[in-house]
Structure formats: C-alpha cells, structure tokens
Amino acid sequence: MSSDLTEQTITGVVQQTFDTSTDDRFRQLFVSLVQHLHDFAREVRLTGDEWFTAMDFIERLGKISSPTRQEVVLLSDILGLSMLLDTMHESPGGSVTASALLGPFYVEGRPTADNGADISNGVAGTPMFVTGRVVDERGNPIAGAHVDTWHSDGVGFYDVQLTEQLHGEFAMRALLTTDDDGWFWYRSIAPRYYPVPTDGPCGEILGAANRSVMRPQHVHFWFRADGYHGLITQLFLKDDSYIGRDAVFADRTSLQADFVHHEPGPAPDGTTVDEPFVTLDWTFTLAASTDQ
CATH class of the missing domain: 2.60.130.10 (Aromatic compound dioxygenase)
Structure with missing residues (x-):
C-alpha cells in the first residue's frame, strides 16, 4: 500500500482494504459507501472545521438517543x-x-x-x-x-x-x-x-x-x-x-x-x-x- 496518497488515489486504496472480506454484500456496501463519501467531500470541498462539526453532531446523536428517544x-x-x-x-x-x-x-x-x-x-x-x-x-x-x-x-x-x-x-x-x-x-x-x-x-x-x-x-x-x-x-x-x-x-x-x-x-x-x-x-x- 503506497503512502504517497493523493486526493484522487486515496479512495481506491481504502476500497481495496475490503477486498479480503468473505461477505460479498458487506464488501459491496462499504466499497460503495467509501466512493460516495469521498466523492461528497471532494464535491463540496469539505473543510476541517466542517468535518469536526459533523463528528460532534454524530457523537451528540448517540448521546441523546435512548430506548425511548431514537x-x-x-x-x-x-x-x-x-x-x-x-x-x-x-x-x-x-x-x-x-x-x-x-x-x-x-x-x-x-x-x-x-x-x-x-x-x-x-x-x-x-x-x-x-x-x-x-x-x-x-x-x-x-x-x-x-x-x-x-x-x-x-x-x-x-x-x-x-x-x-x-x-x-x-x-x-x-x-x-x-x-x-x-x-x-x-x-x-x-x-x-x-x-x-x-x-x-x-x-x-x-x-x-x-x-x-x-x-x-x-x-x-x-x-x-x-x-x-x-x-x-x-x-x-x-x-x-x-x-x-x-x-x-x-x-x-x-x-x-x-x-x-x-x-x-x-x-x-x-x-x-x-x-x-x-x-x-x-x-x-x-x-x-x-x-x-
């Protein structure tokens, strides 16, 4: 695996890490997810601050959820x-x-x-x-x-x-x-x-x-x-x-x-x-x- 990753090549490198999965559906889902997620970041030119905001948002989703609050x-x-x-x-x-x-x-x-x-x-x-x-x-x-x-x-x-x-x-x-x-x-x-x-x-x-x-x-x-x-x-x-x-x-x-x-x-x-x-x-x- 090359360490000289670029904005365009990193997607394929990450996708290849799922090649060893024995579950075909799992591989399909995550290869496609990585593709769309990376394409989204490139399309909107996602910033570091926006990424931190998103990560905080996901964390707060979990913290406020409960058996009666989904x-x-x-x-x-x-x-x-x-x-x-x-x-x-x-x-x-x-x-x-x-x-x-x-x-x-x-x-x-x-x-x-x-x-x-x-x-x-x-x-x-x-x-x-x-x-x-x-x-x-x-x-x-x-x-x-x-x-x-x-x-x-x-x-x-x-x-x-x-x-x-x-x-x-x-x-x-x-x-x-x-x-x-x-x-x-x-x-x-x-x-x-x-x-x-x-x-x-x-x-x-x-x-x-x-x-x-x-x-x-x-x-x-x-x-x-x-x-x-x-x-x-x-x-x-x-x-x-x-x-x-x-x-x-x-x-x-x-x-x-x-x-x-x-x-x-x-x-x-x-x-x-x-x-x-x-x-x-x-x-x-x-x-x-x-x-x-």
Missing part, C-alpha cells in the same frame, strides 16, 4: 432516507396498502389487548374508535394477524414522553390480533399534530433549513402475519393543516383518511358515549410472501 432514526426520517427505503421495497403495482416509516416512538414490550379494549390507559382526550380489517390482495380476510398500533395524545405527546404522568406505564399503544374475519378494533383517544423533537441535533438541522417541524395527525400500525410481508404504515387526517408539510415525508395521499366526528350517542362498539367522539375505519391489504 434520534438516529429521526435523522434518517428528516433526511427522507426512511421513506426512500419504504418506497424502494414496497410491493409493486399499488395493490397493497402503502408503507410509511416506523418513526422514533415505537417501543418493544407494549401491552397486548383484546379487540374492543380501551388502550388509552386513562389518558384524557376525545374518544376515538378504530375499526380495521386486514385482507390479502384478493380481498380475503387474514385471521390471526398481529397488529401493533400507537399514537400521540390529544396534545401531541406519546406515552414515552409522559413517563412521570403515567408512572412509566404504556398508553395509546397495544398489540392486537385480527379475528377469523380479519377484523380488529379498539377504543382510544384522538391524536393531534405535533412537532418532531427539536431539542437535539436533528432540531438544529430543521432550524438551519427553516423547515417545518410538524407532523400531521396520524395513527401508526405495524402488521405481521404468517405467509405475508410485514407492513409498517400510518393513517393521516386528510384535512390536517400540515398535510403536504410532514417533516418526515410520510403523509402519502393513499394513507390520508377521514377521522369522522360524531355527536354524543351510540359508538361502534355498542356503547353509548356522552361526549363527541371520532371514528376511524380502514382496510389494510398485505402482500403474500414468496419465501415459503
């Missing part, structure tokens, strides 16, 4: 990388429900719930009744599908942001299972639009770009069923004022839904509600897996 995921989201991957790998032809990013507020260990349960865990807000059906591309019901769902409260906060008020308990999130006809349903409270966290490194990027930091009102879903590709998606209030300005580019037209407002009276679950409430109904279509 700042690295948020960076991927605000740079559009998360949605790029979703669109690259979703089923072609548009016959299944569109995907939308996982987001930084998904957590493991969420409680399971029976269909019809109130998953709000006592958090105050406008009652919301969600009814969904999971089907295949022919419209046949998928029984036994696992349905993760989570959303913010009526102010715009997730349970992981309300640990003191909730004493560490989960709220507005649960794992349900579809019945024999593919249905799942639950009660919660209506979410609200909210800003992505701006008190960390990602907030600095959004501020410097004078970009919107807001997310339209939405509910998250993650579907998994034997014989089908998993689906991570969101449903958005189509009349939300922040539609078209989603900070993470996830508010796809096909995922914009009616959050229907009702006056006090009978609810979808057969109960009577003595205050205004909201209903959300949607059919989710999963793609069959070929890995069988």
Whole structure:
C-alpha cells in the first residue's frame, strides 16, 4: 500500500482494504459507501472545521438517543432516507396498502389487548374508535394477524414522553390480533399534530433549513402475519393543516383518511358515549410472501 496518497488515489486504496472480506454484500456496501463519501467531500470541498462539526453532531446523536428517544432514526426520517427505503421495497403495482416509516416512538414490550379494549390507559382526550380489517390482495380476510398500533395524545405527546404522568406505564399503544374475519378494533383517544423533537441535533438541522417541524395527525400500525410481508404504515387526517408539510415525508395521499366526528350517542362498539367522539375505519391489504 503506497503512502504517497493523493486526493484522487486515496479512495481506491481504502476500497481495496475490503477486498479480503468473505461477505460479498458487506464488501459491496462499504466499497460503495467509501466512493460516495469521498466523492461528497471532494464535491463540496469539505473543510476541517466542517468535518469536526459533523463528528460532534454524530457523537451528540448517540448521546441523546435512548430506548425511548431514537434520534438516529429521526435523522434518517428528516433526511427522507426512511421513506426512500419504504418506497424502494414496497410491493409493486399499488395493490397493497402503502408503507410509511416506523418513526422514533415505537417501543418493544407494549401491552397486548383484546379487540374492543380501551388502550388509552386513562389518558384524557376525545374518544376515538378504530375499526380495521386486514385482507390479502384478493380481498380475503387474514385471521390471526398481529397488529401493533400507537399514537400521540390529544396534545401531541406519546406515552414515552409522559413517563412521570403515567408512572412509566404504556398508553395509546397495544398489540392486537385480527379475528377469523380479519377484523380488529379498539377504543382510544384522538391524536393531534405535533412537532418532531427539536431539542437535539436533528432540531438544529430543521432550524438551519427553516423547515417545518410538524407532523400531521396520524395513527401508526405495524402488521405481521404468517405467509405475508410485514407492513409498517400510518393513517393521516386528510384535512390536517400540515398535510403536504410532514417533516418526515410520510403523509402519502393513499394513507390520508377521514377521522369522522360524531355527536354524543351510540359508538361502534355498542356503547353509548356522552361526549363527541371520532371514528376511524380502514382496510389494510398485505402482500403474500414468496419465501415459503
């Protein structure tokens, strides 16, 4: 290996250090990464001070991240990388429900719930009744599908942001299972639009770009069923004022839904509600897996 490296030759020298890898995909990824990273530095004539700023930024991403604060995921989201991957790998032809990013507020260990349960865990807000059906591309019901769902409260906060008020308990999130006809349903409270966290490194990027930091009102879903590709998606209030300005580019037209407002009276679950409430109904279509 020559020690007389130049601006142009160093890229190839670094790439050659991956030639001994026995993992072809690993080698492909890192050879390409080095190429693009070096090309970027040359194209913008990256300075030493800018490099130090970038290294400090990456360090702070890690330091502020936690099991309930995924700042690295948020960076991927605000740079559009998360949605790029979703669109690259979703089923072609548009016959299944569109995907939308996982987001930084998904957590493991969420409680399971029976269909019809109130998953709000006592958090105050406008009652919301969600009814969904999971089907295949022919419209046949998928029984036994696992349905993760989570959303913010009526102010715009997730349970992981309300640990003191909730004493560490989960709220507005649960794992349900579809019945024999593919249905799942639950009660919660209506979410609200909210800003992505701006008190960390990602907030600095959004501020410097004078970009919107807001997310339209939405509910998250993650579907998994034997014989089908998993689906991570969101449903958005189509009349939300922040539609078209989603900070993470996830508010796809096909995922914009009616959050229907009702006056006090009978609810979808057969109960009577003595205050205004909201209903959300949607059919989710999963793609069959070929890995069988």
